[in-house]
Amino acid sequence: MTVRFAEKELKELILEASQGEKYPLARLISELEKPDSFEFRKVLFKELENSGFNGDRSVTIGFTGTPGAGKSSLLGEISTNFLQTVPDKKMAVVAIDPSSHISGGSLLGDRTRLSLPVREKRIFFRSQPSQLELGGLNPYTYHVIRLLRCFFDFIFVETVGIGQNEIEVSKLADLSFLVMVPLGGDQIQFMKSGIMEVPDAFILNKCDEENLARASYHTLSTTLEFLRDIVPGGSIPPIFLTSVKTKKGIQELLDFVLKSKPHPKRSSETKVQIEKWIKTEYGNFGLSFSEKLGNIPQKNYEDWESFFHSEIRKRLL
DSSP states (O other), X not given: OOOOSOHHHHHHHHHHHHTTOHHHHHHHHHHHTSTTOHHHHHHHHHHHHHTTOOOTTOEEEEEEEOTXXXXXXXXXXXXXXXXXXXXXXXXXXXEEEOBOTTTOOBOOTTGGGOOOOTTOTTEEEEEEEOTTXXXXXOTTHHHHHHHHHTTOSEEEEEOOOOSTTOOGGGGTOSEEEEEEOTXXXXXXXXXXXXXXXXXXXXXXXXXXXXXXXXXXXXXXXXHGGGGGGXXXXXXXXXXXXXXXXXXXXXXXXXXXXXXXXXXXXOHHXXXXXXXXXHHHHHHHHHHHHHHHHOOOOOSSXXXXXXXXXXXXXXXXX
C-alpha cells in the first residue's frame, strides 16, 4: 500500500473539511475516487469514526429524471434558497455528469448551470463523471456520499440523466425525486419502465405556464393512482410544481426536504452497494458465492469487502 497521507496530515484534512474548507475536502474525495482506494478508505473512515464523524444525522436526497428536465437549474435555485433561509445547516451537491468516450472524464455540463458562491463554507459542489455506468451514478459515488455525510446536513445527488434506468440513486437516498417536464410524455414512458414506483416524490419542473402545468399535474396524478394499491397507507407520492424562471414552488420543495429524516438503518444500503461491487469484481459467480455466505456480521463496507476477498480466495486457491 502507498501511504497517501501521514496520520497527522489526515487528521488535519478531516478537521479542515469539517470547518467548511473546500480544498482539503476535495483532496479527500479525489483519493476516494481512485481505483486503488480500498486501503485509504479503511484508514479514512476509521479516523472519521474515531473523531466522532459518523454521518448518522445527515439526509441524502436524490434527483433523477430525463435530460432536459432542468435538474441542475432546479438544484441551483434550491441551493440559493437554502443559503438564504437555513443559516444553521450545511449542504453538498454531487452532480454526476456524462463521461467523455475519449478521455473518460466528466463533461461538466451540470457545473455550468449552477452558480454558487465560491467562498460560502456552508455549501460544497462536486462533479463526477459517470464513467459510462448505467443507473446514473459513478462507481465511487457511494463512498463520496459516505464522506460528505460526515460534514454536511443535506447531500443532494443529481444523476447523469440517461433515461429510464436511473433508479440507482433511490437505493442510497433517504428521499428521492423524479423530475419531469409538463406534458413531456414521460408519464407513459416511465410507466412502461416501472420507475414510477421508485421515487418518494415527483417534481413537475419548468411550470412557467399555469394552464399547461395544471394539465400536466392532473395527468400525472391520474397516472399515479395505480400506486394506491401497492404502497403502505394507500396514498400517492406528493407532486411539486416548480419553475426556476418564476421561482414557483422552490421554497415549498425546500421546506419538504428540510422536514425529511435520515433512514434509521443503512445496512440495506450497504448490502446493495456490496452486491454491486461483487458483481463488478466477480460477476454472477461472486453473487452466487456471497449468497452461500449468508448474513455476515461485518461492521462496515470495508470490513465486508475485505472479508469477501479473503473467503473467495480460499475458494479459488
